[in-house]
Amino acid sequence: MRYFSLFKTVLLLVLTVSCYFTSFSQTGKKHDVIVKLNGDQLNGDVLEITDSTIRFTYTGEKLVYNIKKSDILKITFASGRVETINTPATTVQNTPVNTGAPTQKSAEERRNKVAILPFSFVKDGQNAAQEVSDEVQNELFALLSKHSGVYTVVSPRATNVLLNKAGITKATMLNYTMAEICQILGVEFIIDGLITQNRTTQTSYGNTSYSDKTKKKEDSDDKKSSGYASTSSTSVQNYETTMDMKIYNDKSEIVYNQNRKAFWNTGDAYKNTMEYLIKRSPLYKK
Template identity: 85%
Template sequence: MRYFSPSKAVILLLLTVCCYCTSFSQTEKKHDVIVKLNGDQLNGDVLEISDSTIRFTYTGEKLIYNIKKSEILKITFASGRVETFNAPPATAQTTPVTATGASTAERRNKVAVLPFTFVKDGQNAAQEVSDEIQNELYALLSKHSGVYTVVSPRATNVLLTKAGITKANMLNYSMAEICQVLGVEFIVDGMVTQNRTTQTSYGNTSYSDKTKKNDNSDDKKSSGSASTSSTSVQNYETTMDMKIYNDKSEIVYNQNRKAFWNTADAYKNTMEYLVKRCPLYKK
């Protein structure tokens, strides 16, 4: 009869236990994994997938849940297959910033004027109005820029469009990033707010004189008629806000001024007043 020493018996027992654990792990059932859009992870079994919901039960439970497909990012099935249902939520900045490649030295003393926001009676005006103010400010500043080079509005707008930057999503970008996109050191930005106030009426009276001479005498008879007309002119209250940023997103000029005149184009005089007092203006 063959006998085992105590040490050999212990080793044999350990080998038996290891073989059993390995066999158990190999036969253990795998489960499905649901990942929701909010990051939650659910482990269990997917029983059915319909057009709008998924029937699901957690591991070790019998209760069946109906989960909306609109809440699910993906499912990793026990077989290893992955099925994606919804794309993850978009981040705030969906368009990558593409810089011009200009170095700090190349951007030095270069200025870009952004399209100004124009709000009239609480509503944003058409893009053409913003572009008009941008062009007017460019013309005014470029004549008195001194050592600064003011980039043309068309070149500025082309670079903004290529980078996917619009007035609607501009708050997703820092001014430093926009400076890199435009290849400039300074950016001029602002807003014009205009609201209707009172109406002024102007009256005008005209008189028509008709003189008739009698055939048999030197007497003259006069007759005439008067006509009155009136014209109404709409008055406005206009305020302009103008800021200048550098390529570190720092505000180097920040002024707000109410227009002295009450006409629709009163912002032009206000713009000239603000530009003449900004650090980029040279006499």
């Protein structure tokens, strides 16, 4: 009995030590590590590498997975060897390039700022030259900037530069809301206008001049008179001019809308009409 008991004790000790080393060998075994391009890390054993996939099984599992090589950054094998499968895309931080697009400003930055768009000028049914529209724009700027009070009127050149950079022309203007144009120009208010001018009658002015020449006879006291008269005339073209003026805010709301027919019939009668309308707008301060 004594020997049998000793045998059981030794056998139990051997089994315990065996189980310990078996467990240690399993837990201490190194495994392969797969790192994917998205940052995921897979621990297990790489069984096979093909041209397009990697056969892989997770630690403690028997199920085999096929992983696309295109998704894998690198493999660190249990031996310590590292094999790079794909090179990660390099993130290049470029300095922002000025594309010419205007920088949008906040509502506070746009507050009380006013821009004048180039006026449309239609003469006898035809659009006038761009220079005519620019001239009206400059004339209104000169008039309003002297009586703007708390408002800041943006110069026509600055306005036109920003419009050109944004690709906004008379032809494309209707593709934008006035709120969008306010954002582009960095203003709270926009003045837009249309002038139509058509020929009407002609007024003729005549002028007559008279010349007198007197000759005295030597043998008498009688006088003989002779003379001549000349007549000239000029014609002046008359026009009928109408101006439409609108002021929009940065919500595309019309805050001022007036239309007026010029009192005078001259070609530059729009100037007095423009002054009349802007003086009655909410942006004009005496």
